[in-house]
Amino acid sequence: xxxxxxxxxxxxxxxxxxxxxxxxxxxxxxxxxxxxxxxxxxxxxxxxxxxxxxxxxxxxxxxxxxxxxxxxxxxxxxxxxxxxxxxxxxxxxxxxxxxxxxxx
Numbered sequence: 001x002x003x004x005x006x007x008x009x010x011x012x013x014x015x016x017x018x019x020x021x022x023x024x025x026x027x028x029x030x031x032x033x034x035x036x037x038x039x040x041x042x043x044x045x046x047x048x049x050x051x052x053x054x055x056x057x058x059x060x061x062x063x064x065x066x067x068x069x070x071x072x073x074x075x076x077x078x079x080x081x082x083x084x085x086x087x088x089x090x091x092x093x094x095x096x097x098x099x100x101x102x103x104x
Contacts, residue, residue, distance in 0.1 A: 002037040027057035050078050069102045
């Protein structure tokens with residue numbers, strides 16, 4: 001049951017101030033848990049939450065941050081899953097931009 005870890009990650013996020021260096025990690029943990037829940041339950045709310053949390057974490061991990069490439073890849077993974085659920089055969093350029101930054 002993924003609801004228990006989601007509760008823990010939400011609590012961790014609530015007690016970690018926005019300016020703290022671990023805030024982005026808390027966002028990524030919560031995003032991953034929502035993504036796993038979405039895969040298990042096929043819920044679009046969890047998928048939207050996962051994308052939102054990864055985007056927020058990416059905003060905190062500027063170019064040069066050691067965890068930025070991983071965040072870029074995780075966000076790309078969730079977006080691929082999202083667009084795949086929509087049945088799109090071609091994916092928006094955003095995914096290519098994210099992946100190309102990782103390769104740079």
